[in-house]
Amino acid sequence: MSADAAGYRAAVIGCSAGGLEALRRLLRPLPEDMALALVVVSHMAADSNGLLPELLARTCRLPVVEAEEKTPALAGRVHVGPAGYHLLVEADGTFSLSLDDKVNNVRPAIDVLFDSAADTWRAGLVGILLTGANSDGTAGLGRIRRRGGLCLVQDPDTAFADTMPRSAVNAGFADHVLELDRMADFLCTLPGARRSGQ
Amino acid sequence: MIRDDLQDLEIQLFLEALALRHGYDFRRYAKASLKRRVRGLAETEGVREISDMIPRLLQDEGFLPSVLSHLSVPVSEMFRDPAVFLALRRGVLPLLDSYPRISIWLPGCATGEEPYSLAIMLQEEGLLHKAQIYATDINDAALAKAEEGIYPEKTVTAMAAAYLAAGGRKSLSDYFHTAYNFSKIDDQIRKSIVFAHHNLVADGVFCETHLVLCRNVLIYFERQLQNRVLELFHEGLVRGGYLCLGNRESLSFTSCENLFRPLDRKHRIFKKAGGLA
Ligand SMILES: C[S@@+](CC[C@H](N)C(=O)[O-])C[C@H]1O[C@@H](n2cnc3c(N)ncnc32)[C@H](O)[C@@H]1O
Numbered sequence: 001m002s003a004d005a006a007g008y009r010a011a012v013i014g015c016s017a018g019g020l021e022a023l024r025r026l027l028r029p030l031p032e033d034m035a036l037a038l039v040v041v042s043h044m045a046a047d048s049n050g051l052l053p054e055l056l057a058r059t060c061r062l063p064v065v066e067a068e069e070k071t072p073a074l075a076g077r078v079h080v081g082p083a084g085y086h087l088l089v090e091a092d093g094t095f096s097l098s099l100d101d102k103v104n105n106v107r108p109a110i111d112v113l114f115d116s117a118a119d120t121w122r123a124g125l126v127g128i129l130l131t132g133a134n135s136d137g138t139a140g141l142g143r144i145r146r147r148g149g150l151c152l153v154q155d156p157d158t159a160f161a162d163t164m165p166r167s168a169v170n171a172g173f174a175d176h177v178l179e180l181d182r183m184a185d186f187l188c189t190l191p192g193a194r195r196s197g198q
Numbered sequence: 199m200i201r202d203d204l205q206d207l208e209i210q211l212f213l214e215a216l217a218l219r220h221g222y223d224f225r226r227y228a229k230a231s232l233k234r235r236v237r238g239l240a241e242t243e244g245v246r247e248i249s250d251m252i253p254r255l256l257q258d259e260g261f262l263p264s265v266l267s268h269l270s271v272p273v274s275e276m277f278r279d280p281a282v283f284l285a286l287r288r289g290v291l292p293l294l295d296s297y298p299r300i301s302i303w304l305p306g307c308a309t310g311e312e313p314y315s316l317a318i319m320l321q322e323e324g325l326l327h328k329a330q331i332y333a334t335d336i337n338d339a340a341l342a343k344a345e346e347g348i349y350p351e352k353t354v355t356a357m358a359a360a361y362l363a364a365g366g367r368k369s370l371s372d373y374f375h376t377a378y379n380f381s382k383i384d385d386q387i388r389k390s391i392v393f394a395h396h397n398l399v400a401d402g403v404f405c406e407t408h409l410v411l412c413r414n415v416l417i418y419f420e421r422q423l424q425n426r427v428l429e430l431f432h433e434g435l436v437r438g439g440y441l442c443l444g445n446r447e448s449l450s451f452t453s454c455e456n457l458f459r460p461l462d463r464k465h466r467i468f469k470k471a472g473g474l475a
Contacts, residue, residue, distance in 0.1 A: 069228075069417050069446060082446055085417075088230035097417045097446055098231040099273050116230040119202065147202065 007192020008150070009124035010073060011036050012089075012117045014110030014140070016043040016132025018160025020055065022180055026130070027060040027078060029184035033195040034062055036126070036187070037073035039089070039117065041081045041108045043132065053080045067095045076195070081108050088116040104136040114140025123148030126190065128183065130154045132164030141173040150190070151175045152183060208248035209236050215252050220262055222336075223399050224269055226423040232269065239268040263338060271418070272308035272340035276357040276370070277315045278413075279445050283364035285465040286316075286411075290440050291323045294408055300329040303407040303434065305398055305427075306415030307333035310344025310391075314373075315364070316411065317387045322367050326390055332405065334396035345393045347383035349374075354381040398427045403434040410435060413444035413466075421452070428454040432470060441468045 015022055019042045027038075042052060050066070057064040060078060067079040067087055072094045081087030085097040086108050096116075103109035114127055114137060127144040129137045131154060141151045153174035156162035168174055178186055187193055199207075213236075217223040224232060240248050242264075254261050277283050294300050300320075304313050313333035320326040335341050354374055361370040374381035396404070398415070410431045416424050431441055432454055441458060443466040449455045458468035 068448075070421060070451070085446060086231065088228075090228065090230050096228040096230050098228075098271070099414050099417070100231055100234065100271050101273065112231075112234070115234070119206075119230075119233075 006124065008036060008126055008190050009075075009192060010117065010121050011038050011126040011128055011187065012113055012144075013038065013040045013128040013130065014042075014114065014132075014137040014164075015040075015130035016106075016110075016134060016136065016161065016164055018131040019044050020052070022130045022154065022160065023056055024059045025180045026128070026183050027056060027062070027064075029181075030060065030062055031188065031194065032061050032076075034076045034188075034193065035195045036193055037075050037093075038062070038078045039067065039073055039081075039087070039113065040078060041087050041110050041113045043106050043108070043110075043134075043136070050083060052083075053078075056080065067097075069097045070094050081113065084108075086112040088112060089120045090116070091120055093120060104134060106134070106136055110137035111140040115143050118144040118147045118149055121149065124192070125149035126152060126187065128152045128154075128187075129165055129168050130180070131159040131161045133161040134164060135167035137164055138167045138171050138173060141168050142171065145173055145175070152186065153177050154183070155179045205237075205248060206233070209233055212236060212248050212252055212255065215255050216265065219256050221400065222262075222266060222397070226399070226420045227269075227418055228420055231418065235269050235271070239265060242268065267337050267339045270335070270337040270340075272335065272337050272343075274308035274311040275360075276311040276354070277360035277364045277366075278312070279465075280360045280363035282413075282442065282445065282465045282467075283315060283319060285462050285467060286442060287319050287323065287365045289462055290409065290442075290467060291319065291325060293440075295323075295325060297408055298328065300325060300409075301405055301407045302329060302331045302409045302411065303405070304331065304333045304411045305335070305396065305431075306412055307335050307341075307344060307393070308337070309340045310347060310393070311349075312411065312413065313344070313391050313393075314347065314383050314387060315361075317390050318361075318366075318370075318373055319364070320390075321387065326387075329390060331391040332394065332407075333391050334394050336395070336397045336399075338395060341393050341395060347388045348380050349383075351376050351379045351381045398430065399423065403430055405434065406436055407434050407439060408436055409440045409442070411442045413442065414447070416443065416447045425453040428452055428457075432457050435470045437470060437472060439470045441470065442466060443468070 064078040156166040
C-alpha cells in the first residue's frame with residue numbers, strides 16, 4: 001500500500017446514474033472518527049436542486065456540506081460539489097469552482113475533480129468511482145494512480161449502471177474492485193483513515 | 199523531477215512570459231482550472247510541452263488572441279439562474295428608478311447573454327431609455343460575438359422558460375429576429391449596450407455606476423485578486439449602489455466584507471454601505 005508517511009488524507013468520490021443510493025450506502029457505515037476529507041461529485045446533483053448535501057446528511061454520521069470556493073477540505077467531513085460547476089482542489093487543499101466547458105459532456109466532471117485532487121494529495125489520495133452510464137472518471141483515476149494514490153472501483157456487476165466502473169476496470173486503473181457494502185469497511189482499514197488509528 | 203511537477207513549472211514560466219511580454223497577468227488566477235486551460239491550449243496548438251509555446255508567445259504577436267481566448271472562459275447563458283434576475287427585477291430595478299440616469303456595469307460579460315438579458319428586463323420595467331449599460335471582458339473574440347448579438351435559434355428557444363421564470367412579461371422570441379436558424383437581438387436592445395475591452399486585473403474604474411453585475415468571474419481568481427477587483431467595484435459604485443455576484447460567490451473573508459451589506463443573501467445581491475466613498 002503506497003500511502004505517504006502520514007497515511008491517506010482524502011478520498012474523492014465520483015458517481016452518476018444511480019449515484020444517490022450508492023452514495024448513501026457508501027457513506028452510511030462511516031464512523032464519526034473518520035480522518036479523511038471526503039469529496040463528492042455527482043452528475044445527478046442538478047436533479048436534486050442543491051439538496052444533495054441535505055439528502056446525504058440524513059443517513060450519514062459525518063457532517064455533509066456543499067463545497068464552497070476558497071474553503072478547505074476538512075478531515076471527517078463530506079464535501080459535495082454544487083450542481084453545474086466543476087469542482088477542483090487547489091495545491092493548498094482549498095476548493096475552486098469553474099464554469100469551464102463541459103468535460104466528457106458533463107459539468108461537474110469527475111475527471112476534473114480527480115485530476116486536481118491527484119496533484120494536491122498525490123500518494124495521500126483515494127479515488128473512488130461508483131455507478132454511472134458514461135466513462136467519466138476513468139482518466140482521473142489514471143492520474144490518481146500515476147501520482148501514487150489508491151483507486152477503488154465499485155464492482156460493475158453489482159452497480160446500478162455498470163459503464164462507468166467497467167470503463168475504469170477495463171483501463172486497468174482499479175487497485176481494488178469492491179462491492180458497495182464492503183467499501184466503507186475497506187476505507188476504514190487504510191492507514192490514516194481514522195482519528196484513533198485502528 | 200517527475201513529469202507532472204515539471205509541467206507545473208512550465209505553466210508557471212508560461213504565465214510569467216505572458217505577463218512580462220504582453221502585460222496580461224494570469225498569475226493570480228485560481229491555479230487548478232487555469233492549469234487545465236493552459237494544457238488545453240497546448241493540445242490545440244499541437245505542441246508536446248507547455249514550454250514549447252514560450253518562444254512563440256515572445257516572438258509572435260498573432261499568438262496572443264488565441265492564448266487569451268483559451269485562458270478566459272466565455273461561457274454564458276441568457277437569464278442564467280432566473281431567480282436572480284427575478285430578484286433584480288423586483289428588488290433592485292425599482293430602487294434604481296429614483297435616479298435620473300442609470301449606469302450599469304457588467305464585467306466579464308462573455309458573449310453578451312447577460313447584458314442582453316438585463317437590457318430586456320430594463321426595457322420591460324420602463325428603465326431602458328435612461329440606462330447606460332457597459333459590458334466588458336478581456337476576451338475580444340467573445341466581445342465581438344456579444345456585439346453582433348446573434349445566437350443559434352435553438353439556444354434562444356431553450357432559454358424561453360428561464361426568461362419567463364425571471365418574470366418576463368412577453369415572449370423571449372419577441373426580442374429576436376430569426377432567420378436561417380439564427381436569432382439576432384433587437385436593435386434597440388443592442389444599442390443600449392456599450393461593449394468594451396477591460397481587464398479586471400490591470401485596468402481601473404472608468405465610470406460611476408449604480409449597479410455592478412459580475413457573476414462567475416471571481417471564482418476564477420485567487421483571494422488577493424478577488425480583493426482587488428471587489429475594491430474596484432466598490433470604488434466605481436455610487437454610495438448605496440448595488441453589487442450582484444454569482445450564485446456561488448460571496449464577500450465572506452474578502453477585504454470588502456464590511457464595505458457592503460447584504461440586500462438579498464440568497465441571490466448574492468449587496469448594497470454599498472456608507473463611509474468611505
Ligand atoms: C464564466 S464567464 C461568466 C459569464 C457571465 N457573467 C455569466 O455568469 O454567465 C467568465 C468571463 O470572465 C472573463 N474574464 C476572465 N478574466 C477576466 C479579466 N481579467 N477581466 C475581465 N474579464 C475577465 C472571461 O473572458 C469570461 O468571459
